[in-house]
Amino acid sequence: MSLRIDLDRLHKDLEDLGQLGRDPRGGVSRPSFSRADLEARDWLKGRIREAGLELREDGAGNIFGRLPGAGRVVMAGSHLDTVVNGGMFDGAVGVLAALECLRRVKEEGLAPVKTMEVASFTDEEGNLVGDFLGSRAFAGLIDPDALRAGQTSFGMPLKDILAGTAFTPETILGASRERPDLEAYLELHIEQGPVLDTEDVPVGIVEAIAGKCWRLCSFTGRAGHAGTTPFELRRDAFLGLADFAPKATRLAAAEYEGSMVTIGKITAHPGAFSIIPGQVDFSLDVRSVSADGLAGLERALLTLAEDIAATRGLGFVSKLIDKAEPVRIPARIQDLLKEEAKKLGYETLSLPSGAGHDAQMIASVCEAGMIFIPSPDGISHSPEESVRWEDLDKGANLLLAAWLRLAG
Ligand SMILES: [Zn+2]
Secondary structure, X not given: OOOOOOHHHHHHHHHHHHOOOEOOOOOEOOOOOOHHHHHHXXXXXXXXXXXXXXXXXXOOOOEEEEEOOOOOEEEEEEEOOOOOOEOOOOOHHHHHHHHHHHHHHHHOOOOOOOEXXXXXXXXXXXXXXXXXXXXXXXXXXXXXXXXXXXXXXXXOEHHHHHOOOOOOHHHHHOHHHHOOOEEEEEEEEEXXXXXXXHXXXXXXXXXXXXXXXXXXXXXXXXXXXXXXXXXXXXXXXXXXXXXXXXXXXXXXXXXXOOEEEEOOOEEEEOOOOOEEOOEEEEEEEEEEOOHHHHHHHHHHHHHHHHHHHHXXXXXXEEEEEXXXXXXXXXXXXXXXXXXXXXXXXXXXXXXXXXXOOHHHHHOOOOEEEEEEEOOHHHOOOOOOOOOOHHHHHHHHHHHHHHHHHHOO
16 A cells, blocks of 8 residues: 555644634634744744754745755645635645655655655735745746835835845845756645535646736726716716626636636725716736636737727726736646546546646746645635545645655
8 A cells, every 4th residue: 555644643733733823803814924924934844843854944935844865856835824814724735735745755764766845835825915925936936126116915015024034025036046956846735616525526636727917907087976967978987897897707708718807896986975986996807727818818808998998988097916827737747646546546626726826836947736625615715714634635645646756
């Protein structure tokens, strides 16, 4: 029988980590470099040392535990930071399962040919300055100007949040120079959606990770009195958005398979009962598993908005806020995961990831693959986020088998 993880030990690690950053309002709040996150970092470093692995931390605060071998590094990991009022499994599962795998390899005295390393990446959730800060820095994909100017979602500049830590924007920018020569990267993660749970399959093999494009948009018109301005003389910015939203959704659904569009944040100005909205600001979240699909849908949505604005006597402006390209998981990695799952007797389902992950960044420097386990009821980024332990056991054992095979 092949090597298996110790589920009880992994379970206990997840419970222990889940105590750090407990939020009285519910769930876990552990944004990167918060007091809770600093505690979690120390805790993880202690676990890595106890396991007898070589501990390393780079300039972006990414934490690594290494089992040295010869040749290139085969890495597995995820992140320990959470959204505010998040759950205790998003990210934590991937880091702690990888740690458990290396403990088992070491306990059994196995000597894989290649170096194996567990990784915990900083601020995957983008609480500070955009998603994937740590893995983006690790891969060398950070825009230096955006980072130095970075205002965080907590209203404080990044450098203030980093004060008192060993990190600065400059050390973050230098993190990619500390990156070892990578052969491959694997990440176990909760699905964060309902597909595996609905299909009742314990393990997902990710085929592609959706790219995304975030824009801040505005329709501009003219504010006016709600009682005295006749309909034909109005330039109502809200009606521009009200026209755009269903057409945008139909466009994505009908013509761009594997794509999503969401308007999640809306502000009307000046925002009063008695005033026709002179301006409406809204967020536009566009996602697709195909690079052509993402670029095409983005262009089509902007054209649609401009057409609607022209018809209604409005203006339309938009600004790009964030962009991540979609990633196709290489066939070699998908096939290897499917073969190892079959040997273990696990049923699997191939599916795309609609959410972004650290693997998306690391795919730019080596072959990267992802294993999903079901999110019961599809819930994540919530105190109600959960896993079934038997699914976690399967996901972690698949990680172990695939990782050992990659490490030779
Ligand atoms: Zn995550």
